[in-house]
Amino acid sequence: MSIMAEDTAVPAREAAPPRTASAIRRHELAAFLRHRREHITPERVGLPRGTRRRTPGLRREEVAQLSAVGVTWYTWLEQGRDIQVSVQVLDALARTLLLDPIERTHLFRLAGAVDPAPATTCPSITPGVRQVLDRMESIPACVQNSRYDILAHNRTYGLLLCDLDAVPPEDRNAMLLSYTHDEWRSSIVHLEEVHRLMAARFRASMAGHLSEPAWKALLKRLRTESAEFREVWDRHEVGASRPRRKEFLNRYVGRVVVDHTDLWLGPEQGPRLVTYTPADDESRLRLEKLHAIALERS
Template identity: 70%
Template sequence: MTTVAQESDVRRHELAEFLRSRRERIAPEQVGLPRGSRRRTPGLRREEVAQLSAVGVTWYTWLEQARDIQVSPQVLDAVARSLLLDSSERAHLFALAGAIDPAPNTTCPVITPAVAVMIEQLDPIPACIQNSRYDILAYNRTYGRLLCDLDAVAPEDRNCMLLSYTNEDWRSSVVDLDEMNRVMAAKFRGAMAEHLAEPAWKALLRRLESVSPEFREIWARHEVVGQGGKTKRFHNRDVGPLLLDHTNLWLGPMPGPRLVTYVPANTESRERLERLYALAPATL
């Protein structure tokens, strides 16, 4: 057996053991499956992982048996999501499989100093970093006062969906609130299709449904819209009407974290953003 063949064999066995260990740690309830009274397998069954990943049971069984089979990055991506792998575990999975991750860095738990400086330098243009779940991960001075006083909002509540449906200051600042909420919910549904089993997504959905009848009514329509920018109208309580061009700039492959900016669409809006920046606190 050649050295290359030996390394490939070792990788397959390591991959098989890693998948088995990740599968056995997940309770059925974590991925929306019933436990049942006759379950003896720790964690999930192989057929359940196959079902969640939309792959054949035999194929997934062979994968855990370290068979020499072809594994596409797309299938690995589905398996990683079904097993609720974090970013380190996901990177390990693709490394063992010798495959390139089609969606690396899909989460952005830490904003690097360079990114923080970049959004700060964009002032007085409102800018923030959001993930695909609409969590606001970082923002500059002007964005912090654009729709509400974000500094006064608890970090765990800094989510555009949650604020747009529950925060009165935020809601009163949006001129076309009904349309914005409808489109945002449709975008959220489209993004969630790739995260259906992930606890953070399910928890946010449950929270929105529990606190907002408006969201429940819109969510029941099953509308789906892709990401995109448009001109938006706001009415800031400190500086008045604003007409701003909304733009998304992805920091990596879609649909990962993105830089969201609101560029003034006319001279009046630019001047008002400069006033808002002057009114905003110097530090966040």
């Protein structure tokens, strides 16, 4: 009679569950902080090197002290623990670690936070794009992203709807201005139609950015500051970009009629060059006059 051998195989170990997106971000944030800390010499932040330092970079307790946070808390942050990080602490860390604008943006994105002092420059605004805007001075033109942030503009556009240079950089958003800025609003003929079309485009664009803090922050601000926006937004209309005719009432030259055209600066519908070409001879002459006024003011 045969005897079957006893199965002594060890059961396979269960696979570890996949990490969540937030866990991946925390891991990347921890690695980013460690790398930056280890590559900043004490002398760069005004600390003495001393004779017993084992690392060329900063110690954790030094970063914590310079950023006015607890050492234990900062250690947990570098360990990738699931803790809440305020924008004030992130701002302090960015300054302590001497982050440039791109690195600062990266820090806030990894932390899932909205930068309270976003960079005023944008990688999309290359010297070539800037030169195009300057060469088009007699035609109002700007560069916007799909969130309606105005990333750059020429001088004629800067006086078309309001004195844009007087608007804080963090408020230079075409949709926010059209709902909350009195002079900008008064310059738009057919304001109700413009509101509806802009909100519909914003909803369509936001579908691909639903979890991004900057988009959520803008939506929250619009809903908080404008009852008109809340009413339009709750219609759930969606729309796409298309060339169209617009009319403005400019404080310096009066009524102008223009053709709005979007020229995309990349393969995806992100940053775009927005141009307002005159639709008739009278509007052309008035835009040339506005250009002359802009030159005098600069």
